[in-house]
Amino acid sequence: MMVRHLIVGGGTAGLNAIRTIREEERLSGAAGSDITLVSAERPYSRMVLPYYLGGTISESHVYTAQPAALTAWNVKALLGRKARKLDPAARTLTLDDAATVEFDDCLIATGSRASKAPIAGADGPGVHCFWTLDEAKEVVAGIAPGSRVVMVGAGFIAFTILNAILARGAKLTIVEVLPRILPRMVDDACAGIVQAWLQDHGVAVRTGATVTKIEQVGGKRKLSFKKGEPLTADLVIMATGIRTNLEWLKDSGIEMAADGTGGVMVDDHLRTNVTSVYAAGDVARGRNLITGAAEVHAIEPTAQEHGRVVGANMAGRDVAYRGSLLMNIVEVAHLDVASFGQWEDAKAEVYAALRAGRSEYRKLLFHGGRLTGAVICGPAEAVWTTNDVGMLKGLVYSGVDLSAWKGHLKKNPFDVKPAFIATRTTSRLLPETILGRPSQSPELPHTVAL
Amino acid sequence: MKVLALHPEKCTGCLRCELACSYMQTGLFQPSKSVIRVSPFEGYTSYAPYTCTQCAEGWCMTACPVGAIQINVAGAKDVMDDTCVGCKLCTIACPFGTMFYDGDTQKAYKCNLCGGAPACASACPTEAITFEEAETADWIGDFAAERAGRVLAVEAR
Numbered sequence: 240m241m242v243r244h245l246i247v248g249g250g251t252a253g254l255n256a257i258r259t260i261r262e263e264e265r266l267s268g269a270a271g272s273d274i275t276l277v278s279a280e281r282p283y284s285r286m287v288l289p290y291y292l293g294g295t296i297s298e299s300h301v302y303t304a305q306p307a308a309l310t311a312w313n314v315k316a317l318l319g320r321k322a323r324k325l326d327p328a329a330r331t332l333t334l335d336d337a338a339t340v341e342f343d344d345c346l347i348a349t350g351s352r353a354s355k356a357p358i359a360g361a362d363g364p365g366v367h368c369f370w371t372l373d374e375a376k377e378v379v380a381g382i383a384p385g386s387r388v389v390m391v392g393a394g395f396i397a398f399t400i401l402n403a404i405l406a407r408g409a410k411l412t413i414v415e416v417l418p419r420i421l422p423r424m425v426d427d428a429c430a431g432i433v434q435a436w437l438q439d440h441g442v443a444v445r446t447g448a449t450v451t452k453i454e455q456v457g458g459k460r461k462l463s464f465k466k467g468e469p470l471t472a473d474l475v476i477m478a479t480g481i482r483t484n485l486e487w488l489k490d491s492g493i494e495m496a497a498d499g500t501g502g503v504m505v506d507d508h509l510r511t512n513v514t515s516v517y518a519a520g521d522v523a524r525g526r527n528l529i530t531g532a533a534e535v536h537a538i539e540p541t542a543q544e545h546g547r548v549v550g551a552n553m554a555g556r557d558v559a560y561r562g563s564l565l566m567n568i569v570e571v572a573h574l575d576v577a578s579f580g581q582w583e584d585a586k587a588e589v590y591a592a593l594r595a596g597r598s599e600y601r602k603l604l605f606h607g608g609r610l611t612g613a614v615i616c617g618p619a620e621a622v623w624t625t626n627d628v629g630m631l632k633g634l635v636y637s638g639v640d641l642s643a644w645k646g647h648l649k650k651n652p653f654d655v656k657p658a659f660i661a662t663r664t665t666s667r668l669l670p671e672t673i674l675g676r677p678s679q680s681p682e683l684p685h686t687v688a689l
Numbered sequence: 690m691k692v693l694a695l696h697p698e699k700c701t702g703c704l705r706c707e708l709a710c711s712y713m714q715t716g717l718f719q720p721s722k723s724v725i726r727v728s729p730f731e732g733y734t735s736y737a738p739y740t741c742t743q744c745a746e747g748w749c750m751t752a753c754p755v756g757a758i759q760i761n762v763a764g765a766k767d768v769m770d771d772t773c774v775g776c777k778l779c780t781i782a783c784p785f786g787t788m789f790y791d792g793d794t795q796k797a798y799k800c801n802l803c804g805g806a807p808a809c810a811s812a813c814p815t816e817a818i819t820f821e822e823a824e825t826a827d828w829i830g831d832f833a834a835e836r837a838g839r840v841l842a843v844e845a846r
Contacts, residue, residue: 251754287755289776540752540782543752544751547751568777568780575777579781626787628786629785629786630785630786636784646844646845657728660737660833661838663830664784665785665830669742669744671746676745677745678747680759680760681751
């Protein structure tokens with residue numbers, strides 16, 4: 240009988256797992272297995288929703304696998320269905336319509352959802368999250384040129400939609416409870432540059448501002464603060480954090496951290512404590528490449544790599560995962576801001592430099608000769624910003640020995656390129672592959688031989 | 690597969706490759722738009738070109754959330770303009786610093802081997818860039834290590 244794979248969650252991790260299973264079958268010539276996808280939503284990419292909001296792509300562009308594609312991939316798709324109960328011993332999943340799905344192996348990839356801070360009135364009309372496609376549609380409908388938009392929360396998610404809100408002609412104010420913006424993505428110095436840049440580009444920023452309540456006043460939203468004047472908004476976006484979608488695994492016997500809010504415990508093959516059950520993406524407490532610690536990295540690249548590793552293992556290969564590198568990049572009003580690895584580390588040796596007039600910043604964090612983290616910011620039109628972004632990733636990822644270059648980089652943290660090239664980082668990186676083989680073109684599903 | 694082989698000891702730093710590349714990639718003779726980049730070494734006394742190796746992992750390709758990077762007929766990873774949304778994820782995924790972003794089109798772009806007839810190799814007057822059947826490699830690491838090593842030794846004095 241054909242092996243029955245069950246993928247729970249149609250996001251980045253789930254779709255990468257499915258594509259990889261079919262890739263492995265094509266490469267090995269194995270018979271096509273039976274794949275069932277259970278997904279609460281039609282598969283789409285959250286990463287590109289900001290471009291839908293900004294009006295540069297249409298809705299059809301956000302879908303990662305249309306129904307016809309899933310058919311061509313020979314995937315039985317149960318869309319609009321939610322997982323309710325996993326029984327690992329019986330190898331069955333019960334859905335919200337009481338149907339059950341039997342499986343031989345299963346991937347838990349239900350991702351995370353936006354979580355509104357507990358503020359009175361946050362559930363009222365005109366107060367939205369921006370996480371799902373449906374939420375994106377609500378925000379699109381709620382913004383017109385000249386609209387006053389208040390974003391609560393100044394983290395990465397908030398910043399990914401900043402350009403789109405401005406492109407729609409809205410007036411934007413960002414409020415953040417902490418004393419500075421991007422608290423979990425960059426350090427104080429970089430946050431200061433970004434904040435000044437935003438204010439120069441017409442975005443108001445209020446830090447250290449605690450919203451006490453949101454009221455509906457004359458068809459608008461009135462936000463009150465612990466200190467300072469209230470704000471009036473046509474639309475409020477709550478970007479106040481995310482939480483894992485793991486409630487359905489309660490009592491399943493799947494081992495999780497902090498009742499599931501800390502993710503599913505996994506080994507180096509992304510296997511859970513239960514045989515033949517894997518976890519990937521935002522719900523997986525995977526290995527941090529730099530520290531070796533188990534933690535959730537709720538970022539797109541980790542979901543992709545997790546999904547591919549699980550897909551290969553489900554297809555019968557034996558692929559261990561080195562771990563994921565924490566990394567983020569966001570462009571705000573033509574300023575690139577990125578960080579890699581352990582960029583906040585009191586035990587690291589830190590070299591940083593700022594070119595204030597040009598809004599350029601580099602911060603390098605070392606343990607011995609190894610670069611373990613980096614922060615970078617600079618104007619997006621500067622080609623060296625983009626080049627340095629990639630090279631810093633390569634240096635942190637490869638762990639190449641930079642001992643001979645530390646003196647030079649201490650004097651000039653901007654001079655990353657010669658250090659990258661002369662330490663032969665390229666030769667360290669070339670043999671590296673996630674799946675132990677060359678990657679395949681992400682061909683359209685209809686080209687997959689079954 | 691035919692790859693761009695780089696021979697830094699033959700590079701004179703004339704930047705013809707950058708002009709040819711930028712024209713092929715963006716229609717402008719503008720070195721800042723080139724995806725092959727010539728770097729100076731040892732106080733601008735020697736030069737080496739640097740570009741995408743078309744690595745086996747294809748970090749840019751696997752990172753793209755919409756499958757906009759595919760392998761073209763020349764075996765190069767190539768950005769499909771009509772699919773790319775400009776999210777820049779490929780620029781942090783590529784560990785070589787060889788992904789680029791065009792602010793005018795708001796799309797990512799990279800070396801696509803010009804579909805099999807690389808303009809940089811044709812434009813190079815000294816055969817410092819050749820298009821040949823070979824394993825891809827760290828073409829300029831040893832050269833850079835030698836040149837930079839001398840500079841670092843002076844700095845350390």
